Amino acid sequence: MINDLPKNIVEDIAVAVALEKESAESKIWYVYLINLKNQPIENILITSKGYGEKDGEQVKTSTLRHMMPIIEGNSTALIEPIDEQTFGLNNEYWVSYYIGRDIYDKKFIFVPESIVEGNFIKLPVLNKVGVMIK
Template sequence: MKKDIEIPEVEGVYIAVVNEYNTIYKSQDWNAYIINDKDVDLEMVLIVTNGYNDTKITSTFRKKLETLPKKSYAKIELMQEDLFALNNQFKVTFFEGNKMFDKTYLFRKNTVNLKALQPIPLMDVRGILVK
């Protein structure tokens, strides 16, 4: 039965962690975003995140987006810098048409830092991207 379930490969959907200036608190914050670089809208987007290493695991954070329009992005969460010493995973599930897609994005420990910034598609900012 399991062999009959087809979950297609995810392309054009990314997770980015961006260092941004917060005008309200006048601080530099790290924020996680989901990016839809596809030419179609994503429906019922479910995101489950947590951080972990050999001895610690953070609480689980869940977010749901009814729709993520084509060629757009949405903020997932604010990330504390202490989390970057852990592996941070983002499990993303969504529907495109009538098909379900699922992918786990992983930011390995200590890979999110100011030295690793690169251009982020659609956002016109610099950050760390996982495809």
């Protein structure tokens, strides 16, 4: 039965962690969904959570859910702010959306310590620096 489902492959969709503001005391980070397609995506549902090991103990953050009605082609949407203290965990974003009547979904996972300056790029569409998973 599962073999009868269409294999809708997610392409040209990215999740990015962007450095918004930096001061001597702190850095402010936001997570964005980037639609690199030329067409809109609709009825977007995103779940986010963090999990992993910190100081020898298993840690889990709350699971958050976000809903967006539409993201136009070649544009972005803010998902949530993210705290630097979670960068040592797996930060998972499960994105589901529709194009027409077809549903697509994909997990994007920022592994521990992947959100570091050595991995920064200039993020497309956003024109900010950060880390992106496509």
